[in-house]
Amino acid sequence: MIEAVLALSGLGVLLGALLGWAAVRFRREDAPLVDAIDRILPQTQCAQCGFPGCRPYAEAIARGAADINQCPPGGEAGIQALAALLGREAKPLDATHGSEQPARVAWIDEEVCIGCTKCIQACPVDAIIGAPKLMHTVLIDACTGCDLCVAPCPVDCIYMLPASSGIAVWRAPRPAAARLQNITFLRVP
Amino acid sequence: MSSSIALHGFHGGLRLPGHKIAASAASSRACPLPPTLILPLGQYGGSLAQVLVAPGDRVRRGQLVARADGLAANVHAPAAGSIVAIEPRPVPHICGLPASCIVLAVDTDADTDDRAICFPPMVEWQQADAQSLLERIADAGIVGLGGAAFPTATKLGYPIELLVINGAECEPWIACDQMLLRERAQEVCTGARIMRQIVGATRVVLAIEDRMQDAAEAVRAALDSSTDIELVEVPTIFPQGGERQLIRVLTGKEVPSGGYPVDIGVLCHNVGTAAAVYRAIVRGEPLLERYVSVTGHGVLAAGTWRVTIGTPVEWLIAQAGGYSGDAARVVLGGSMTGTAIATDAVPIVKASNCVLVLTTDQLRDPAPELPCIRCGECARVCPAQLLPQQLHWFIRAADWDAVESHALIDCIECGLCAQVCPSHIPLVDWYRHGKTELHLRADAQQRADAARKRFEARTLRLAQAQAERTERLAARQAVDEESPASDPIAAAVQRAAARKRSEGGPEHGA
Numbered sequence: 001m002i003e004a005v006l007a008l009s010g011l012g013v014l015l016g017a018l019l020g021w022a023a024v025r026f027r028r029e030d031a032p033l034v035d036a037i038d039r040i041l042p043q044t045q046c047a048q049c050g051f052p053g054c055r056p057y058a059e060a061i062a063r064g065a066a067d068i069n070q071c072p073p074g075g076e077a078g079i080q081a082l083a084a085l086l087g088r089e090a091k092p093l094d095a096t097h098g099s100e101q102p103a104r105v106a107w108i109d110e111e112v113c114i115g116c117t118k119c120i121q122a123c124p125v126d127a128i129i130g131a132p133k134l135m136h137t138v139l140i141d142a143c144t145g146c147d148l149c150v151a152p153c154p155v156d157c158i159y160m161l162p163a164s165s166g167i168a169v170w171r172a173p174r175p176a177a178a179r180l181q182n183i184t185f186l187r188v189p
Numbered sequence: 190m191s192s193s194i195a196l197h198g199f200h201g202g203l204r205l206p207g208h209k210i211a212a213s214a215a216s217s218r219a220c221p222l223p224p225t226l227i228l229p230l231g232q233y234g235g236s237l238a239q240v241l242v243a244p245g246d247r248v249r250r251g252q253l254v255a256r257a258d259g260l261a262a263n264v265h266a267p268a269a270g271s272i273v274a275i276e277p278r279p280v281p282h283i284c285g286l287p288a289s290c291i292v293l294a295v296d297t298d299a300d301t302d303d304r305a306i307c308f309p310p311m312v313e314w315q316q317a318d319a320q321s322l323l324e325r326i327a328d329a330g331i332v333g334l335g336g337a338a339f340p341t342a343t344k345l346g347y348p349i350e351l352l353v354i355n356g357a358e359c360e361p362w363i364a365c366d367q368m369l370l371r372e373r374a375q376e377v378c379t380g381a382r383i384m385r386q387i388v389g390a391t392r393v394v395l396a397i398e399d400r401m402q403d404a405a406e407a408v409r410a411a412l413d414s415s416t417d418i419e420l421v422e423v424p425t426i427f428p429q430g431g432e433r434q435l436i437r438v439l440t441g442k443e444v445p446s447g448g449y450p451v452d453i454g455v456l457c458h459n460v461g462t463a464a465a466v467y468r469a470i471v472r473g474e475p476l477l478e479r480y481v482s483v484t485g486h487g488v489l490a491a492g493t494w495r496v497t498i499g500t501p502v503e504w505l506i507a508q509a510g511g512y513s514g515d516a517a518r519v520v521l522g523g524s525m526t527g528t529a530i531a532t533d534a535v536p537i538v539k540a541s542n543c544v545l546v547l548t549t550d551q552l553r554d555p556a557p558e559l560p561c562i563r564c565g566e567c568a569r570v571c572p573a574q575l576l577p578q579q580l581h582w583f584i585r586a587a588d589w590d591a592v593e594s595h596a597l598i599d600c601i602e603c604g605l606c607a608q609v610c611p612s613h614i615p616l617v618d619w620y621r622h623g624k625t626e627l628h629l630r631a632d633a634q635q636r637a638d639a640a641r642k643r644f645e646a647r648t649l650r651l652a653q654a655q656a657e658r659t660e661r662l663a664a665r666q667a668v669d670e671e672s673p674a675s676d677p678i679a680a681a682v683q684r685a686a687a688r689k690r691s692e693g694g695p696e697h698g699a
Contacts, residue, residue, distance in 0.1 A: 043637035045644045053644055125643040144640045167231065169632075170284040172625040175618040 045124035046146035072098035103163035104145040112157035119149035197441040211491035212364035212482035226499030227536035251305035263330035308473035329469035335459030338540035352390035359430035360523030365480035370404035374411035380463030487516030487546030503533040559612040567606035584623040
């Protein structure tokens with residue numbers, strides 16, 4: 001009896017020590033959880049979540065310092081993905097951080113622009129080019145539609161326009177389900 | 190010559206009624222020029238061609254009016270005339286959205302110079318190097334005429350072993366390739382030889398369906414006794430003419446999922462493309478017209494026409510006797526993979542092979558959709574060996590990772606699964622929805638990754654600038670503390686203060 005207790009306790013201590021050593025020896029420095037969260041976030045860098053960019057928000061979620069429903073550009077789909085990743089319950093978007101909107105891009109009215117560079121400093125992804133006292137313009141392909149350049153403009157010459165439409169971004173509609181609307185679909189494994 | 194190479198089979202497929210006699214009974218006819226030609230700038234998925242003309246410009250036949258930029262094709266004026274507008278017009282795309290087009294009013298003056306602007310003919314193409322042949326093919330604006338409209342010069346840019354010239358026109362109703370082979374087999378064969386020289390293929394196979402005996406005769410006559418091109422007759426099973434299915438039947442090899450035929454050393458080109466290559470090289474003609482079948486019970490005089498690119502569908506149908514009384518729907522392409530168009534104002538483009546007008550009684554019974562009963566018929570006929578039921582469930586559930594891992598990308602939208610479905614589920618519509626969804630998601634992911642990189646680079650740059658500033662400030666403070674007297678500014682300020690004190694300036698006195 002006593003031998004068995006001793007043997008099992010000894011085994012427990014030994015394996016515990018091994019695990020403790022492994023946790024220190026093989027510690028990962030690259031924060032895989034933060035990376036995984038960051039991959040889901042839309043990278044708008046708009047700071048609507050209350051953090052200065054998507055990465056800081058991802059770090060805050062990983063720390064438990066922020067909730068998963070603070071990202072309006074990510075919208076419901078983003079919250080669903082975060083909930084699935086973190087094994088939490090999905091919840092509706094927190095309206096205090098803004099509402100989900102269709103994609104937009106900034107456009108500078110070059111006639112009005114005075115070349116103050118304030119928007120260039122505000123842009124989180126360096127999507128505005130220009131120089132002091134020379135007119136600025138937005139690189140549409142790089143613009144994330146974060147709105148951060150709009151407020152600093154002293155002459156209000158920046159407008160947020162709907163992102164491109166047309167054949168390239170056309171989405172084939174879901175076929176109208178004639179009779180199936182009342183039938184619940186089971187998700188197949 | 191005909192060859193008896195061992196043929197393999199492909200999974201699924203169906204023998205469908207051909208309905209091809211209407212479009213292939215008589216010889217092809219030239220469609221007269223319409224008053225207005227509409228030339229779309231896009232290749233749908235590729236980039237837009239750069240416009241070189243402005244409204245009001247007069248152009249000659251064959252003049253370059255838009256230059257390819259990236260994955261696009263050159264656009265030439267198919268007739269002499271003047272540019273009316275460059276504006277969004279309805280185009281033959283399933284979405285029905287308008288897209289940028291050049292609108293050309295065709296000259297009707299008798300004294301118009303109607304000689305085409307041509308490239309210098311390369312009659313001695315056997316002596317030409319691959320690069321100059323490829324450049325010519327790109328300059329002539331040639332794209333795959335089988336329907337995908339992929340720029341031919343790009344596709345010919347890789348060395349391969351087996352060149353397949355695809356004349357296996359498997360889709361019901363369409364007969365434009367059959368007619369082309371019957372009337373221009375010599376051009377197709379020479380075009381195939383030019384292509385072989387470019388890609389260095391060791392074998393060239395011209396594949397046709399075994400029901401196209403008239404085309405086979407013509408090809409045999411054109412080949413005469415030469416053995417450099419093997420004529421192979423493949424069984425008439427839809428979709429035998431699909432690139433992957435045809436390669437599978439001819440070689441027994443499978444094109445890898447998500448890959449291209451070039452990955453297994455094969456290249457597949459439509460017979461029309463081969464003929465266009467011949468015309469561009471040997472005659473110096475840009476691609477200005479193509480064979481188009483106008484057929485279906487909804488047109489009065491079905492047939493195959495040689496149509497100028499840019500001709501509106503309504504004009505072409507008027508040439509074919511107009512609509513019958515019970516015409517109900519205009520489809521571009523065949524009955525299986527074609528797309529219904531909302532307006533017949535759309536133009537014939539390089540990829541248009543058929544205009545099919547269906548009558549009321551030919552439309553599919555709009556029976557209500559019923560639940561999937563798991564009969565498995567769709568999986569049995571799927572030529573891409575996919576699991577159509579599973580794909581359907583996953584797309585419905587918006588489980589995009591599962592959709593991707595079930596290789597929706599390999600679906601060729603042949604329509605067989607929807608055709609055999611006893612529950613009338615519009616499966617292909619679901620797959621089209623899923624494909625655009627996957628495409629847009631990948632696009633959004635790419636943009637997000639780019640934005641992340643730019644944000645990280647900016648954060649790093651700002652941090653470095655801040656660190657440098659702090660360092661400079663610290664260095665200056667260190668110098669100040671070490672030898673305050675050595676600071677020239679401080680010394681000058683002290684001197685000035687001393688002078689002011691000794692002089693007792695008026696402002697101090699006041």
